[in-house]
Amino acid sequence: MQYLGISWIQGSFATMRTHAERIKRLLTHSGGNMPDQEVKAFEPAFQSGFDFFVDPLLHRRTDEGRDEFRFEITEKHMNGGGGLHGGMMMNLMQAVLAKSVDQALNGAPHTLASIACDFVSAGRDGDVVEGQATITRKTGSIVFATGSIFVDDRTVMTANSVWTIEREGVAK
Amino acid sequence: MTEFGDRPTPVPQEPAQNIPAGYQQLDLYDPFEAYVGPVFQKANADAPISFEVEPRHADANGFAHPGMLLTFADTAIGNYVWAKVDWKPNVTLSMQAQFMGKAKIGDLVVCVPEMIQKTRAVAFVKGTFTVTDTPIMTVSSLWKMIGAR
Numbered sequence: 001m002q003y004l005g006i007s008w009i010q011g012s013f014a015t016m017r018t019h020a021e022r023i024k025r026l027l028t029h030s031g032g033n034m035p036d037q038e039v040k041a042f043e044p045a046f047q048s049g050f051d052f053f054v055d056p057l058l059h060r061r062t063d064e065g066r067d068e069f070r071f072e073i074t075e076k077h078m079n080g081g082g083g084l085h086g087g088m089m090m091n092l093m094q095a096v097l098a099k100s101v102d103q104a105l106n107g108a109p110h111t112l113a114s115i116a117c118d119f120v121s122a123g124r125d126g127d128v129v130e131g132q133a134t135i136t137r138k139t140g141s142i143v144f145a146t147g148s149i150f151v152d153d154r155t156v157m158t159a160n161s162v163w164t165i166e167r168e169g170v171a172k
Numbered sequence: 173m174t175e176f177g178d179r180p181t182p183v184p185q186e187p188a189q190n191i192p193a194g195y196q197q198l199d200l201y202d203p204f205e206a207y208v209g210p211v212f213q214k215a216n217a218d219a220p221i222s223f224e225v226e227p228r229h230a231d232a233n234g235f236a237h238p239g240m241l242l243t244f245a246d247t248a249i250g251n252y253v254w255a256k257v258d259w260k261p262n263v264t265l266s267m268q269a270q271f272m273g274k275a276k277i278g279d280l281v282v283c284v285p286e287m288i289q290k291t292r293a294v295a296f297v298k299g300t301f302t303v304t305d306t307p308i309m310t311v312s313s314l315w316k317m318i319g320a321r
Contacts, residue, residue: 049231050228050231050237051237053228053229054207054239076207078204080180080202080203085202085204086263086264087244091242111271112271113270114271115238115268116267117266117267119266
């Protein structure tokens with residue numbers, strides 16, 4: 001039971017950091033394949049709900065209009081084999097896509113209709129995961145978005161998604 | 173490293189307060205599943221798996237967050253596959269989900285998993301997710317047996 005014994009019961013460095021310390025680490029993280037941009041700082045993408053319950057995801061919109069994300073993997077996000085849990089990985093991907101779609105729609109209500117996720121590689125305890133999303137097409141009722149999440153230069157997950165735009169007073 | 177076919181010790185969990193009728197609390201082996209759980213299963217390995225939507229699983233409108241539904245899909249189908257392959261270690265390779273409905277706080281989301289095909293290295297698994305028999309999500313997924321070629 002080594003993989004449960006060492007990492008789960010004793011606790012890791014990443015988990016021992018406070019919430020504020022983790023956000024500070026994400027803000028000062030350098031490396032990865034995002035160009036450094038001093039001008040725009042990251043801010044929490046969500047302040048409540050399930051997104052917040054699973055830990056803070058940081059977001060910034062670059063001057064070129066690209067949405068960028070950062071998240072720190074800690075022990076509670078793990079599977080039994082010591083990797084980032086597949087559900088948490090999809091949850092992160094969904095959050096990256098949702099925030100990007102929200103930005104593209106200026107906050108108009110939208111609903112996830114379909115998502116296809118490929119699990120390209122594993123994430124590990126303490127990794128800083130970065131994410132990016134691209135809006136492929138936006139019509140009057142539908143948004144197509146693709147996203148990827150990665151650790152440094154290594155892709156962890158890629159995904160395609162379809163979102164429906166909700167109309168006020170009209171049932172979905 | 174765990175030997176093939178050797179099931180480890182479950183993650184310690186609080187006993188669930190409101191176990192749905194006919195279900196038992198499922199032992200979980202992944203810390204993240206225990207963090208978002210509990211989940212429930214009927215008596216045998218082919219039986220439906222469920223979870224009750226709590227406020228912590230919800231978005232601002234009181235509906236189950238799609239990220240939580242995806243997490244539950246990975247948890248429910250993952251545990252189903254694991255039992256089907258005699259506890260051999262495996263990982264999610266890909267998962268596609270379609271959302272045709274919503275679950276609100278207090279709803280019991282039920283997953284009925286189905287093994288479509290199992291090759292030496294990959295399992296092909298479908299899952300139908302319902303709330304009071306109304307479909308809210310369907311999933312198709314691929315699972316890779318670690319080490320198998």
